[in-house]
Amino acid sequence: MFVKIMRHQTKTFFTFKNVKISTRNISNRPDFTKNRYKITRGNYNYLHEEHIHYFQNLLGESRIVMDLSDLEKYNVDWFNQVRGCSSIVLKPKTTEEVSNILRFCDLNKLAVCPQGGNTSVLGGSVPVFDEVIISTELMNEIVDLDEHSGVITCQAGCILENIDNYLETKGLIVPLDLGAKGTCHIGGNVSTNAGGMRLIQFGNMHGNILGIEAVKANGDVVDCLSTLKKDNTGYHLKHLFIGSEGTLGFVTKVALQCPARPKFRNVAFLGLQNFVKVLKTFKLLRQRLAEILSAVEVIDTPTMEFIKNVNSQNSPIGEYPFYLMIETSGSNERHDEEKLSGFFEEAIHKGLVLNGIVANEPAKIQKIWSVRENIANGFKARGSKMLQYDISLPFKDYYNIMEPIREYTKDVSETVFGFGHMGDGNLHLQIILKSDVTEKIRSKINDFVFEKILELKGSISAEHGIGLLKAKYMDKIKPQSSIKLMKSVKKLMDPNGILNPYKVLL
Ligand SMILES: Cc1cc2nc3c(=O)[nH]c(=O)nc-3n(C[C@H](O)[C@H](O)[C@H](O)COP(=O)(O)OP(=O)(O)OC[C@H]3O[C@@H](n4cnc5c(N)ncnc54)[C@H](O)[C@@H]3O)c2cc1C
Structure with missing residues (x-):
């Protein structure tokens, strides 16, 4: 029996059987993903009344x-690019509940979409059709903190910033920082192998996650929740879940190593004349600041114009072709300041930096950081009128990619700009379109951009993963031998393919 819901006041109509939804036109909402990308629904079951009864008995x-x-x-992503039509979101609180949900979905061939803070960039966190959304919203408990080792164990739904606020009271810091920290969940961070601003100092999730507890598609709980820094016993299964975007298992708990919280921070905002000087400055930064260098972000002129337009924020030092934002984090104020002023003297003496400001008070530091952190605010309104690329490139070609792309897209683009975690060779390249373009044109631009990236020996995804929007490029960017192995791992972990279908591997 199928369920039918009528709501008079909102004039909505819903049938689970046909997966037809008509809602009042919600402005600025993207088209349904299945229509826009012409995706065929997998051979999964539709949600029946008895399924709902099961979930109601389990969760209330x-x-x-x-x-x-x-x-x-839950059906639309943060960036307003994709839109699913799930009719149900489940909010388990415990690993056991996740296990029961997945076992039931697997037996009944119901596809599921794991969701954390729903801030992912490539459409991985929202369903494509009517997948059952399993949200970690209520899995938000800190389980343990070992203050000797600095290892925190927590449930997957803890918001990154909340973990950091808690750690601050213990003199520790979460080794990950990104613009979405107030919304994203640690389980989502693990599942995307998130990078962020401080990767240059602390490394990525593969290095910082010591243990994971996850639930397989069939409901089996995989306990790899080690809190040891050294544990070379057999295969390191936790790495299967890091960066697999909810396609191999549902992460329920994580153990994360957290360094001592740096006592002193300095943030500098520099103006530079060209990209050659940006590169030379970066080299000098690494040499002079070494272990206290905790972030190096670049912003180009068109990005600054975008920031001015959407956030009414100006560069704090006037206008320059390029800007670098750098941060130092250390434990000895004098030592850090000496290093920093040594760097400035040399950079100015060598004619690398034209202008700059430094802040060491929290409010001023935050003000400078906000220029960088607020860039993405302007993306939401652009939705599908924007193409965004998160790429890795060798430093020598980091910015060389921009010109050919500007030229190729000149008829359809309003602006093409680049900013990002330069210290990791990670560029966020954005194309703001004059108007929404057809899928054919979008695909042509993607093909061009991805070809250029591969030509320059880069990666088409530095930190955002593959999700839905890059899945069709996997065949082009990975050798067949890797794809084949990935597919057999997927088959082993999720034989019925219920976990986050249409994502990562097609
Ligand atoms: C303003 C802004 C700034 C950002 N900056 C950065 C940045 O600097 N660096 C960076 O790497 N990313 C960045 N992102 C992208 C995003 O925040 C990260 O990818 C983040 O890690 C996603 O976490 P989430 O909890 O929102 O996960 P979601 O978006 O909910 O999910 C992401 C993926 O993980 C899966 N997933 C979620 N939870 C689980 C779970 N418990 N088990 C299994 N699978 C799960 C989902 O199915 C999906 O495929 C930014 C996003 C925004 C909006």
């Missing part, structure tokens, strides 16, 4: 979302 009604207007925020 208060932890299930089925109201259409409440569902919208």
Whole structure:
């Protein structure tokens, strides 16, 4: 029996059977992904009344979302690019509940979409069709902190910033920092192998996650929740879950090593004349600041114009072709300041830096950081009128990619700009389109950009993963031998393919 819900006041209509949804036109909402990308629904079951009864018995009604207007925020991504049509969100609190949900979905061939803070960039966190959304929203408990080793164990739904606030009271810091920290969940960070601003100092999730507890598609709990820094016993299975974007298992708990919180921070905002000087400055930064260098971000002129337009924020030092934002984090104020002023003297003496400011008070530091952190705010409104690329390139070609792309897209683009975690060779390249373009044109631009990246021996995804939007490029960017192995791992872990279908591997 199929369920049918009618809501008079909002004039919504819903049938699970046909996966047809008509809602009042919600402005600025993207098209349904399945229509836009012409995706064929996999051979999964539709949600029946008895399925809903099972979930209600397991979780109670208060932890299930089925109201259409409440569902919208789980069906649309943060960047307004993709839109699914799931009719149900489940909010487990425990590993056991996740296990029961997945076992039931697997037996009943119901596809699922794991969701954390829903801030992912490539459409990985929202369903394509009617997948059951399993949200970690209520899995938000800190389980343990070992203050000797600095290892924190917590549930997957803890918000990154909340973990950091807690760690601050213990003199520790979370070794990951990104613009979405107030919303993203640690389980999502692990599942995307998130990078962020401080990767240059602390490394990525593969290095910082000591243990993981995850649930396989069939409901089996995989306990790799070691909190040891050294544990060379057999295969390191935790790495399968790091960066696999919810396609191999549902992460329920993580153990994360957290360094001592640096006592002193300095943030500098520099103006530079050209990219050659940016590169030379970066080399000098690495040499002179070494272990206290905790962030190196670049911003080009068109990005600064975009920031000015959307956030009404100006460069704090006037206008220059390029800007570098650098941060030092250390434990000895005098030592750090000496290093920093040594760097400045040399950079100015060598004619690398034209102008700059430095801040060491928290409010001023935050003000400078906000220039960088608020860039993405302007993306939401652009939705599908924007193409965004998160790429890695060898330093010598880091900015060389911009010109050919500007030229190629000149008829359809309003602006093409680049900024990003330069210290890791990671560029966020954005194309703002004059108007929404057809899928054919979008595909042509993607092909061009990706070809250029591969030509320059870069990666088409530095830190955002593959999700839905890059899945069709996997065949082009990975050798067949790797794809084949990935597919057999997927088959082993999730034989019915219920975990986050249409994502990562097609
Ligand atoms: C303003 C802004 C700035 C950003 N800056 C950065 C940045 O600097 N660096 C960076 O790397 N990313 C950045 N991102 C992207 C995004 O924040 C990261 O990818 C983040 O790690 C996603 O976490 P989330 O909790 O929102 O996960 P979601 O978006 O909910 O999910 C991401 C993926 O992980 C899967 N997933 C989520 N939770 C689980 C789980 N418990 N088990 C299994 N699978 C799961 C989902 O199915 C999906 O495929 C930014 C995003 C925004 C909006």
